Amino acid sequence: KAGVTQTPRYLIKTRGQQVTLSCSPISGHRSVSWYQQTPGQGLQFLFEYFSETQRNKGNFPGRFSGRQFSNSRSEMNVSTLELGDSALYLCASSYQGLAGGRYYNEQFFGPGTRLTVL
Amino acid sequence: DQQVKQNSPSLSVQEGRISILNCDYTNSMFDYFLWYKKYPAEGPTFLISISSIKDKNEDGRFTVFLNKSAKHLSLHIVPSQPGDSAVYFCAGGGSGGGADGLTFGKGTHLIIQP
Numbered sequence: 001k002a003g004v005t006q007t008p009r010y011l012i013k014t015r016g017q018q019v020t021l022s023c024s025p026i027s028g029h030r031s032v033s034w035y036q037q038t039p040g041q042g043l044q045f046l047f048e049y050f051s052e053t054q055r056n057k058g059n060f061p062g063r064f065s066g067r068q069f070s071n072s073r074s075e076m077n078v079s080t081l082e083l084g085d086s087a088l089y090l091c092a093s094s095y096q097g098l099a100g101g102r103y104y105n106e107q108f109f110g111p112g113t114r115l116t117v118l
Numbered sequence: 119d120q121q122v123k124q125n126s127p128s129l130s131v132q133e134g135r136i137s138i139l140n141c142d143y144t145n146s147m148f149d150y151f152l153w154y155k156k157y158p159a160e161g162p163t164f165l166i167s168i169s170s171i172k173d174k175n176e177d178g179r180f181t182v183f184l185n186k187s188a189k190h191l192s193l194h195i196v197p198s199q200p201g202d203s204a205v206y207f208c209a210g211g212g213s214g215g216g217a218d219g220l221t222f223g224k225g226t227h228l229i230i231q232p
Contacts, residue, residue: 004161033220035219035220035222042207043162043207043209045219045221046219056219092161105150105167106164107152107220109161109163109164111160112161
């Protein structure tokens with residue numbers, strides 16, 4: 001199976017602009033989660049989508065939003081970019097269901113999108 | 119409030135020896151824990167997980183131990199190999215009928231010396 005893919009891999013934007021990042025999960029996975037990684041804060045959870053619905057949300061301002069499409073692909077949008085939004089944005093997919101008597105909840109990560117805000 | 123803590127930012131181990139990476143947590147609602155390995159410029163790679171109802175899970179060279187009373191888990195790698203040099207993250211998750219976001223520690227940089 002192909003892994004999680006994220007596009008673009010690198011982005012440079014200026015303050016005040018908005019950006020959209022894309023994530024294609026592993027085939028068959030229904031859950032997509034987004035994380036922000038910065039040197040100071042480490043990996044922090046943004047939100048999770050399952051069957052096109054946001055199920056859970058981390059502690060980030062409303063400038064960070066997302067959506068999931070019927071094919072489980074997900075997008076994340078950040079509006080009014082700030083310098084502090086510079087980070088590696090990671091998407092992770094998960095099956096989130098029972099199979100063969102076991103519940104699969106491991107998250108598999110994509111390579112990330114490196115966003116630099118100038 | 120850091121719910122998952124990895125108190126050792128780095129760890130150096132000789133090739134062939136055992137590597138032990140430690141992780142402490144404060145949130146007793148975590149239902150499962152995972153370990154991820156990360157190389158620079160790549161996303162984290164899933165290594166091994168453990169349910170909160172178990173105290174040990176083994177997969178090849180990797181074994182995770184969970185001590186719920188101490189709120190502590192550890193990852194043992196034996197024998198350590200040069201390719202194991204990476205940053206290791208421990209994460210806690212709660213199922214709660216759905217997927218909660220994972221809460222990660224800040225990572226431990228494991229260096230395997232020849």
